[in-house]
Amino acid sequence: MSRVEEFGSSELSLREKLIHLNWEMVAMITLIAGIGFAMLFSAANGDMSPWASRQMVRFGIGVVLMLVIAVIDIRFWLKVSYALYGISLILLATVEVMGSVGMGAQRWLDLTVIQLQPSETMKIALVIALARYFHGLEADDAGRARYLIVPLILITAPMALVLRQPDLGTAGVLGLIGITMLWLAGARVWQFMLVGGAAIAAVPIGWQFLHGYQKQRLLTFLNPENDPLGAGYHIMQSKIALGSGGMFGKGFLSGTQSHLNFLPEKQTDFIFTMLAEEFGLIGGTGLVALYALLIGYCIYIAFRCRSQFARLLAMGLVANFFLYVFINIAMVMGLVPVVGVPLPLISHGGTAMLTVLIGFGLVMSCWLHRDIYINRRGAA
């Protein structure tokens, strides 16, 4: 049972890996990022600085990182999965400590070269750790309640830390990623109900431990109309800008609401609104279609993988990517509360760009090593 089994062409040389790499996926990613550069150029009123040029540099670094990750053997990632999770959790705890030393919510770790947001890397680490855990279970065990204790701890520990920041959006995304992984691994439907019920029951207890300002933020989160000059104003302006774009948009660099600063955060969280204002329904739908294509391609990769680890890893990472896309676009259109989730590959910002590209690197690694059989302990 613990025997190493190898299949025909599973071991590839570096050259072969580069030949077999999903270059069409790299092209899709580059196309979306290119749209992002154009929007950042527009957000600066037709200027490469301050955003577009920096974003291009980041993207260049990120693509190299993605390709390096893609060619690394997937069994390496399996081996280091818990270690990666542990490091991410420590980083998260570190910013929590620094955050309580400094003023207010501190979510950034300044590593001089790059500012790191541990809650972003945590999303990937959580997917890897859960994929590792369920990879090691017997098919029937995944449905047994006692085998769910460890993954629930893996999920709730980082959630608790980001909740204390308080970053409700990221906590929610971590929860959704965890649930997705449990679902894919084969947890029973009644178990979801039980966990969901327990979570709802825990809300009034958890409420007691929150500070006054945290309660206030939670209430605003749940009902942005209570804060008409803050989030409510932003979402109204976003809807005006987007709606006034119409079918074909106002044209590149001609989005009046964006360029006259009625639209807040147009280079980061609300960049989709600017795109939809300038390129209309056609442009907005085109971008969503590109995202859908990329997501669909990643899911196709997941289906093609022989190992449970690779399947879960690819599917979990694409779920993370999907959540970015969906929450951001739904947020700017007023469908979900404003939670500060960037539009992946397009919004200005380093951590999100890097984590998304690292994720795609791992998905590509799944593709390159799709035929490798890995036993439950992690040996090939």
Next chain:
Amino acid sequence: MQNRDSDRRRMFSRRAAILTGGKFALLSALVGRMYYLQVVESDRFQMLAEENRINMRLLAPSRGQIVDRFGVPLAINQQNYQVLVKSENTPDIGATLDRLGQLIPLSADERARILAEVSRKRKFVPVLVREFLDWEDVARIEVNAPDLPGVIIDVGDRRFYPQGEVASHILGYVGAPAAKHQTGDPLLELPGFRIGRSGVERTFDLALRGRAGSSQLEVNALGRVIRELGRREGQTGQTLVLTFDSALQQSAMKALGDQTGSVVVLDVNTGATMVQASTPSFDPNTFTNGLSETEWRALADDERAPLRNKAIAGEYAPGSTFKMIVALAALKAGVINSDTSFFCSGSLTLGDGKFHCWKRQGHGHTNLSKGITQSCDVYFYELSRRVGIDRIAEMAKRFGLGQALDLDIPGSRPGLIPTKAWKRAIIGQPWVLGETLVSGIGQGFVLATPLQLATMTARLANGGKAVTPFIARDVMDHDALTGRPEVAPPDIGVNPGHLDLVVKAMGRVTNSRRGTAYRARIMVPGMAMAGKTGTSQVRRISRAERAAGILRNDQLPWKRRDHALFVGFAPVEAPRYAVAVVVEHGGGGSSVAAPIARDMMIETLKRDPAGQAPGADVAGARPADGKV
């Protein structure tokens, strides 16, 4: 084991498929939402976006000019240079103000106000530092512009009256609209907008204002102006042409000199005003800049009332200038004819009252002609006793006395022509005959304004046509100027023969050796003037005082001296102009008022302003619809 893994794979595939379906469904929902916002609701959001972005700004129109009959500018707009500061363009607002203070001294108060406004307003909103800069200051600031970051020079309009105090009572002045003037017209809420507050500036305000333009501005979320999208220019206010001659007006002001009084000259055939002077006067330009409390108090409390337009609001006992009315009333009533004469012994006794003639030794036998020429008081006591006050009042009304004459200028006073009914109603006492006698010589209750006296004289001179005075060539039609309708003045219904008798007697006042104003006659051929003097008492002369000898005017304090009056017209043969002169507390009508009237009449006849239609020289001064 293979089987187990394939179980696991099947489970994964099934659940991953469901998940994928869910993802695509959610992405489709996003597209659906986008369709709803961008297609279904697009119009609404487009409108909201335009509201966000476009700001309408009113452009204040330039106020219309006011010119005199010959097109001489009386009220114009000057460029008002303002210096403003925009805090976003200067690294240190304090340092900039320091440097600016070396060029135009800024007081500590001004500085505090500017800094307070700067901190209150948004960084790109200019704050006014000083307005009404003169050209040297502007030049100095411009030259030093590189050292004055954030300092802007702007030009606005400022009302200016080049003639200063010469016509200030006619023109009035402009001021910021008060709360009661707000009609919801957004123009009135513009900072710096001025409306007419007095004089013709007020009467013709709506026509002078013009129409506001507008500018469509694109603004960003902070309200900063990005660019102008469109502009509709405003319409400058209409030019107001007045009928008077500012050169003659200036002569009248000079003739009155330091004295307090008024001169009115009318065209006897139309009623057009040629001169309407009132002294002392004020400089309306000081009102534009805003008066200080002390300056205002000084003007308002001056006993010579510089703010009052005495020509229309000064009410004086007309004295002997009223005697023509009494004579016409008596002729009409048939109580006398041209030959009826009475004996003047110097006084007339009525009951236990004694009514004196100005000539203590008396005029002897006096008929109508002599009564007017020598202004015999006893003759008119006798006349009024016979006619009665109500018939005198009736005649006075025909000549425009006792009623406010609308002269296109607000503040016209009605004067007073008493009747028995009036006294009963207002004073609550019955009329006594003695009052009729003093009314007969224009004293007692009788009051008239210089404008009314000039109008009365014009109606005497023009053969009894009821001309009404006016001072603007055009009239208001809603909010625009339109040509004054030409209506032949109605006849006042006085027997031409009677009128002729009185007018002939007025000719002798100035031209007969015994006339009271013989010394003020006009000797220029063809300009001979007819007239009537008046000296109206403002104090009651007691019996004791009369016995002790009446004090001469120069022995009395100013406030108790007699008013000097004169009314006249010329030329006698074919009257063109009527004049009324009142000098408050000036002394005798013949010695003080008549010479002023003579000088004014000579100059008026020489310039002959009525010979030219008002505004003929003024380009663009026709009313909008072309009617005159």
